[in-house]
């Protein structure tokens with residue numbers, strides 16, 4: 001098997017795979033929710049090592065990919081304003097808005113900066129009191145505590161020239177939306193380990209029993225993913241649908257209690273539109289009223305945004321697991337990481353980008 | 368941006384009323400906010416995401432993970448200059464200078 005020697009412990013990988021093969025008696029379709037897992041699965045060819053019929057469906061777990069177009073367009077408009085320093089994680093720079101991307105704003109003279117942490121943006125705000133510093137606060141529950149703490153600190157320190165453009169998304173409502181969708185084929189979920197490091201596991205048992213799906217909390221390294229798949233297959237074959245923690249070294253049932261308390265203080269639940277998917281009720285966080293003055297959307301009333309996606313892009317179907325990236329006619333032709341038509345081609349965690357990086361040649365051979 | 372990387376706490380100090388740590392990620396050092404894992408002591412390992420420790424981790428799995436990330440080039444991706452990387456991906460160096 002071609003990729004096995006790339007695993008950190010090939011013998012363990014072999015044993016896990018043997019157990020998965022031995023346990024599997026029929027086809028199963030399971031979804032990994034996290035983009036980091038998608039990347040790892042494609043990079044290491046894990047899906048190709050599984051028994052025939054055991055399918056990995058790549059879920060909407062890349063925050064870069066699901067940040068709504070309207071928010072990207074707002075970011076572009078704010079970043080282009082004179083006097084603004086717009087800070088973001090690096091992988092947001094090339095996400096296409098309706099017109100251009102943040103990189104384009106920067107090339108045209110906008111002050112767009114890549115930071116490692118939102119605290120770096122707060123630091124910039126304190127160093128440049130004459131400028132407005134805006135941080136692009138996106139991500140799942142893993143990233144939200146960082147943004148929450150940064151806003152909390154801004155308020156505590158009285159840093160009035162700092163604000164956050166917030167578009168946080170939440171995993172459990174997305175799982176519910178996927179299971180409720182009419183064409184859903186998903187029979188089990190690998191839940192994202194680091195989301196659970198923060199939030200714990202308590203949100204998942206109601207989902208597992210309502211939709212009768214096993215949910216296995218899984219890490220990101222190749223061996224972690226194999227272990228998550230192994231446990232999922234064992235549950236499916238036995239007809240069980242429980243929540244299991246296959247990543248106990250970084251996930252406790254209660255999650256991170258101080259982080260959860262901070263999240264409750266700084267954010268409140270809101271309906272959120274997911275790019276390519278549409279609105280999912282109560283699936284995101286926005287700043288709570290206590291922190292409204294740090295909300296970039298209020299501070300910079302951006303109006304007149306008319307969003308428009310590329311008509312060729314089928315990333316909505318990719319994100320819902322209805323097609324694989326190479327089934328999109330633009331894949332690798334009109335749409336490449338250099339000229340992405342959709343957000344799923346931008347981030348390394350997007351399914352289209354992962355297929356383009358690791359599968360393109362094989363797919364071309366097979367055509 | 369989804370990556371969370373284990374690292375070893377080498378120093379803890381309060382900065383502007385916030386608990387901060389110097390964390391060693393296999394040779395790369397970063398200032399990390401420790402408010403969410405406040406009892407992590409010097410020498411212990413924590414999982415860090417975008418500059419915040421979110422959980423502790425035992426030494427053995429932390430070292431394994433770090434070695435793995437190093438091998439896969441993921442540490443470079445996480446701690447390298449994001450702007451240069453975005454520019455490289457775009458196939459241009461234009462705009463990469465501040």
Ligand code: SF4
Pocket residue numbers: 312313314315316318325328329330331332335336340341342343344345352
């Ligand atoms: S390959 Fe490009 S155009 Fe096609 S779905 Fe993916 S991002 Fe959209």
